[in-house]
Amino acid sequence: MESSQVIVITSGKGGVGKTTSTANLGHGLAEQGYKVCLVDADIGLRNLDVVMGLENRIVYDLVDVVEGNCKLRNALIKDKRNENLYLLPAAQTRDKDAVQPEQMIELNRQLREQFQYILIDCPAGIERGFKNAIAGADAAIIVTTPEVSAVRDADRIIGLIEAAEIPAPKLIINRLRPDMVKKGDMMDIDDVIEILAIDLLGVVPDDESIIVSTNRGEPVILDKHSRAGQAYRNISRRIAGEDVPLMDLSSPGLLEKLRRLVGGK
Amino acid sequence: MGALIDFVNKLLNKDDVPSKDLAKERLRLVLVHDRATLSPELLMTLKEELINVLTKYLEIDVAGLEVNLDRADDTVALVANIPVKSVRRA
Structure with missing residues (x-):
């Protein structure tokens, strides 16, 4: 496709929300009408399928495609809710050595023919799986939480992304808790940006609805009332080039809550 | 209740520095070493x-x-x- 983009979503540290972000941004871009493919590059630890609620539809996987056991179109799974969105699942019974960086580049080449956005969910860590996942990517999104361990690992990943000559990685700060920021018990957006010195793509507030929606296998972006869902919707519009201001994350005061209750909002 | 504990802690001069400032300072130092390898x-x-x-x-x-x-x-x-x-x- 003309102007297709391969974006790797990575973090270094595990458990900061890479897979959740990949699923939600995929939906967000597909909702805007783009043809989107999500690639689970975490070979051996397949997860994107369950987060998207597509785990029962898998027949073939990424390793089958690169080894030529099946055609790409046989391995692609169409999303339940959005016909613009597809998933290429990871192999569950293989290890990271089953794929080479050159094979990922070739896979991306094939995906570019059919999709405008290819989002690659990268495994945690900085070894083989990471190097495979970033091979041939045009852009990188780094996910972190405002915690020392996650920020430190994000810094390391930014160094490796720059060394791989992928231009200007962008940052998503996940699980921000405005109440803790207010008390001085959590680093705020400016603190994290100052330390990592990269561009901010968006901020996702900590939100219980993410856990609930993941339990159901429905990305939170489909929940119109969720603040995290709204944040992901904003981020996906920014990825597509739109200028969307950061949402106001300050938690509403008691009076505002009452007003909303009375106002029925 | 939480506010009361915060207030008592302040009186006792605990938690003088917001913990996020500690986090930031510690990160700053550790990253200097990480980056310089x-x-x-x-x-x-x-x-x-x-x-x-x-x-x-x-x-x-x-x-x-x-x-x-x-x-x-x-x-x-x-x-x-x-x-x-x-x-x-x-």
């Missing part, structure tokens, strides 16, 4: 070799010698504090 072992070797070179020209107080990577804004500097006892005659 100088491990503590490497820094120790650097220090020993510096001493070897310096003692050719100066008599220095080895015990008082300090070598550290320091960061100000976006630059990293190697800061060495080297007490000199005397200068060797040429």
Whole structure:
């Protein structure tokens, strides 16, 4: 496709929300009408399928495609809710050595023919799986939480992304808790940006609805009332080039809550 | 209740510095080392070799010698504090 983009979503540290972000941004871009493919590059630890609620539809996987056991179109799974969105699942019974960086580049080449956005969910860590996942990517999104361990690992990943000559990685700060920021018990957006010195793509507030929606296998972006869902919707519009201001994350005061209750909002 | 505990802690002078400031400061320091890819072992070797070179020209107080990577804004500097006892005659 003309102007297709391969974006790797990575973090270094595990458990900061890479897979959740990949699923939600995929939906967000597909909702805007783009043809989107999500690639689970975490070979051996397949997860994107369950987060998207597509785990029962898998027949073939990424390793089958690169080894030529099946055609790409046989391995692609169409999303339940959005016909613009597809998933290429990871192999569950293989290890990271089953794929080479050159094979990922070739896979991306094939995906570019059919999709405008290819989002690659990268495994945690900085070894083989990471190097495979970033091979041939045009852009990188780094996910972190405002915690020392996650920020430190994000810094390391930014160094490796720059060394791989992928231009200007962008940052998503996940699980921000405005109440803790207010008390001085959590680093705020400016603190994290100052330390990592990269561009901010968006901020996702900590939100219980993410856990609930993941339990159901429905990305939170489909929940119109969720603040995290709204944040992901904003981020996906920014990825597509739109200028969307950061949402106001300050938690509403008691009076505002009452007003909303009375106002029925 | 939480507010009361916070207030008592303030009275007792605990939690003087917001914990996020501690987080930021600790990260700043650890990243200086991470980014410079100088491990503590490497820094120790650097220090020993510096001493070897310096003692050719100066008599220095080895015990008082300090070598550290320091960061100000976006630059990293190697800061060495080297007490000199005397200068060797040429």
